[in-house]
Amino acid sequence: MSGIFGIYSKRNCIEDLVWGTSYLQHRGQKYCGWAVANNGKMTYRTHAGKLREKINFAEAKEVDGKIGLGVVSSCDRQPVSEVSKFGEFFIAYDGNVISAKNLKEELLKNGHSFTGYYDPTFIPDNVLIGKVLALRGPVDGLEELSRRINGDYSIILLTKSGLIAARGWGRKPLILGKSDDSYVVASESCSFPNIGIEIERDVNPGEIVMIDNKGFTSLKQLDLSPIKYGTFEWIYTANASSKIDGVSVEEFRNKVGAKLAERYPAEADVVSEIPNSGIGYAIGYANKTGIPHQRIFVKYDYADRSFTQGTKEERDSEAKRKLIPIPEIIKGKRVIITDDSIVRGTQTKESHVPRLKEAGATEVHARIGCPLLQDKCPYGKTTKEKSEILAVKMGMTKDSDVEKFLGLDSVGFAKPEDLAEACGKPLENLCLHCWGLE
């Protein structure tokens, strides 16, 4: 998973580029990078680690660039460059090409080669995509890509004269914004307010947009049906301050929380959350019921997002260390705890519930912002292994199975129709693959 950011400015864009990309850090913490273009010259850097820790600000200030591209990623080094008869360009990409193996074999058969990869069996998706775009040109290449691949993506290309942004079937967000002197495109709108950018509109699924000194020009609208919005963006992935496909992430979570209160009432003394992604649901639940909302876990400020760690061990280790309980609030209370989802269930079983009970909670009721997961995500979110998913691993079919296994007094999951109602989109336009509903 990645966060991608592009800017076309009338002035040096470096500061806004670094900050705009940093506000997407929650989408990936393993690698970061940027590239800028000015008067036909292109400069770039990539690093392992987080952007604000790795960037050399003194060096960056020396870069005179008005067009820039930034990326943070949980799996591969970006941006990647490509040289073709259409010119040089850099690619920042958020997505997953499920058919990458076929695409690689097809490209090899047509005479392409991949030089410089230590592991020749693994060629990153964005390198494969770069080859298709180099062969056909950016716009025709993007159209061809949508016909040839199975998967989904959002992509930004930096050329010497501007940016080209494109979105696949809708699972990966991409939004346009502007100020008096800059045009911006980003994975999420949380990049915008603190660098003085206002939302213009989302890039439509299937749309290819040019961003240059004329502003935004829609170059093509591909007919990529069926449109499938990335439901998990609202549920967990996106920053709560973002607006995705016209829907405020925080309001979505509040609405689902209120729906959970309607569906699954419980006698309780306090409503709280697994921070941070459970917060919006707890507020919605508490506002609907009048049960006080209090913090019972504090998230260690310097923790990474456990989901965006590379390996299962890294994820479990990060998740275990990041929450600090507040026993004074928990002791003697009947607690309703909200969370965005239950994927593997490991932390709920081994850490959250036992720690609440140790701190003196008399009852623990869980309310979850989406149905119990049933499948892996083929598009690069949640988990890559179906066998890791709790419901699959334990053969769970009923909520009572989950309650028993996790040691909960009760559990309640939001229904698919609650998600559709909260985002105001038809159920058939939501990606529901990871709940086994496609």
Ligand code: SF4
């Ligand atoms: S399968 Fe689930 S996590 Fe993956 S894109 Fe679809 S809704 Fe999102």
